[in-house]
Amino acid sequence: MTAARMELARVVLVAVTMIFAGSGLALAQDAQAAQQVKLRQSAYTVLGAQMGLMGAQASGRAPYDANTFRVAAERAAFIANYVPELFPTGSITPNSKAKAELWQQQGEFLRLMRDMRSKMATLATTARGSDLEVIKPAFAAVGASCKACHDKFKAD
Numbered sequence: 001m002t003a004a005r006m007e008l009a010r011v012v013l014v015a016v017t018m019i020f021a022g023s024g025l026a027l028a029q030d031a032q033a034a035q036q037v038k039l040r041q042s043a044y045t046v047l048g049a050q051m052g053l054m055g056a057q058a059s060g061r062a063p064y065d066a067n068t069f070r071v072a073a074e075r076a077a078f079i080a081n082y083v084p085e086l087f088p089t090g091s092i093t094p095n096s097k098a099k100a101e102l103w104q105q106q107g108e109f110l111r112l113m114r115d116m117r118s119k120m121a122t123l124a125t126t127a128r129g130s131d132l133e134v135i136k137p138a139f140a141a142v143g144a145s146c147k148a149c150h151d152k153f154k155a156d
């Protein structure tokens with residue numbers, strides 16, 4: 001091989017190595033994003049299940065049971081305090097329904113999170129009693145706070 005050819009072979013080898021290293025990094029990032037989205041959607045699924053249970057009782061579709069309602073409210077409040085952490089930058093995949101705007105409008109996004117958490121805390125406190133007429137509006141306020149964010153930052 002001539003020196004020029006050897007140099008060319010070396011350049012090609014370096015370039016190919018860089019491409020593989022680059023795609024390896026991209027794959028690792030994709031896997032991490034997929035994992036983050038999965039965790040977030042799972043947490044929301046648990047949150048949604050508690051809301052479903054409470055909603056059935058609040059609307060009369062299921063009989064009101066103070067104990068199961070209170071437990072659901074406590075669980076929901078616990079998860080509500082956790083979900084704000086589940087939106088790290090770059091945690092977006094085709095599978096995610098999160099709109100990219102939420103990372104550009106962090107102030108508004110976090111305000112909606114805070115609002116949901118405070119409504120949820122009120123619901124959990126209210127649910128320690130067993131007056132459904134007091135619980136119902138507290139539950140409705142939580143539902144509205146979920147919807148406010150979904151309307152803005154979640155794709156249908």
Ligand code: HEC
Binds near residue numbers: 154
């Ligand atoms: C501040 C914003 C915000 C608030 C508040 C919020 N959500 Fe969401 N929610 C999202 C976003 C964004 C997604 C999409 C997540 C994804 O697909 O990556 C989502 C997804 C979901 C999902 C679908 C999960 C899945 O498997 O695809 C459920 C269920 C859900 N939220 C329930 C709730 C409930 C119940 C509340 C209120 C108690 C709530 N959310 C409050 C932003 C919010």
